[in-house]
Amino acid sequence: MLENISSVKVSDGWHKQYNHNATSTNCSMRFAIFLPPGASESNKVPVLYWLSGLTCTDENFMQKAGAFKKAAELGMAIVAPDTSPRGENVPDEDSYDFGQGAGFYVNATQAPYATHYHMYDYVVNELPRLIEKHFPVTGTKAISGHSMGGHGALMIALKNPQSYVSASAFSPIVNPVNSPWGVKAFTGYLGNDKAVWAQYDSCELMRQAKQSDYLPMLASQGDADNFLEEQLKPEKLINVAKEKNYPLSFEMQAGYDHSYFFISTFIDQHLSFHHKYLQGE
Numbered sequence: 001m002l003e004n005i006s007s008v009k010v011s012d013g014w015h016k017q018y019n020h021n022a023t024s025t026n027c028s029m030r031f032a033i034f035l036p037p038g039a040s041e042s043n044k045v046p047v048l049y050w051l052s053g054l055t056c057t058d059e060n061f062m063q064k065a066g067a068f069k070k071a072a073e074l075g076m077a078i079v080a081p082d083t084s085p086r087g088e089n090v091p092d093e094d095s096y097d098f099g100q101g102a103g104f105y106v107n108a109t110q111a112p113y114a115t116h117y118h119m120y121d122y123v124v125n126e127l128p129r130l131i132e133k134h135f136p137v138t139g140t141k142a143i144s145g146h147s148m149g150g151h152g153a154l155m156i157a158l159k160n161p162q163s164y165v166s167a168s169a170f171s172p173i174v175n176p177v178n179s180p181w182g183v184k185a186f187t188g189y190l191g192n193d194k195a196v197w198a199q200y201d202s203c204e205l206m207r208q209a210k211q212s213d214y215l216p217m218l219a220s221q222g223d224a225d226n227f228l229e230e231q232l233k234p235e236k237l238i239n240v241a242k243e244k245n246y247p248l249s250f251e252m253q254a255g256y257d258h259s260y261f262f263i264s265t266f267i268d269q270h271l272s273f274h275h276k277y278l279q280g281e
């Protein structure tokens with residue numbers, strides 16, 4: 001069952017948080033939803049799913065991105081899940097980039113993580129089903145995210161092109177199999193078989209994509225981002241997109257760092273981008 005834990009009016013719509021027992025992650029999960037003004041059973045709205053980065057919960061985007069005014073104007077709901085399973089029984093590690101707060105949107109196969117760390121199934125299947133059952137939304141979905149969540153958004157869209165109308169990302173980890181954050185997470189959650197890692201790597205997935213599965217994709221990156229060269233490596237995805245003629249619009253923005261200051265500056269552009277496709281244009 002859904003337990004409502006907060007309800008706040010904002011930009012004429014509502015920001016709400018819920019807990020529920022999730023079967024995919026085998027624990028209680030919290031998520032946040034923004035419902036734009038006028039959303040009702042007789043006026044269902046499309047949904048943008050937002051996946052956050054390392055150390056985040058459902059709250060970082062909702063509190064810092066400044067997305068409500070534009071989402072209210074465009075008539076879009078936004079759903080922000082947590083970034084991992086959580087709780088006393090959920091295995092953790094004393095580091096910011098693995099364990100709780102760092103689920104990497106994969107289905108873990110390795111003990112002791114395989115019991116709970118199924119964020120891929122949670123985001124792709126369980127959460128949308130729940131949202132569509134309990135809220136006034138259509139089944140039309142787009143997906144976006146930041147950093148680890150940018151990896152999640154692009155990877156999930158590339159693996160499920162029939163389920164989303166568009167995908168975007170801020171500062172995404174585009175090639176986790178070649179990024180220290182990704183290598184650490186994939187080794188811990190997925191083991192040593194690189195063929196399994198490749199199934200969650202946006203560069204590899206784009207390389208394999210059929211033209212009939214191409215989705216409109218937007219990525220924004222700040223050139224003053226501390227993680228740019230070591231972890232994010234956007235040129236890897238840009239190169240694959242060029243080779244494949246994939247419709248990726250990549251925008252390097254001068255002077256911006258890795259933070260929500262950057263996201264809040266360009267979020268309206270990303271919401272408008274998704275709106276175009278969510279409206280069925």
Ligand SMILES: N[C@@H](CCC(=O)N[C@@H](CS)C(=O)NCC(=O)O)C(=O)O
Nearest residue numbers: 053054055056060096147148259260
């Ligand atoms: N230096 C950071 C690295 C983690 C980080 O930059 N997290 C980003 C996502 S990859 C974030 O959104 N942090 C939370 C926030 O800014 O609200 C830390 O040690 O916590």
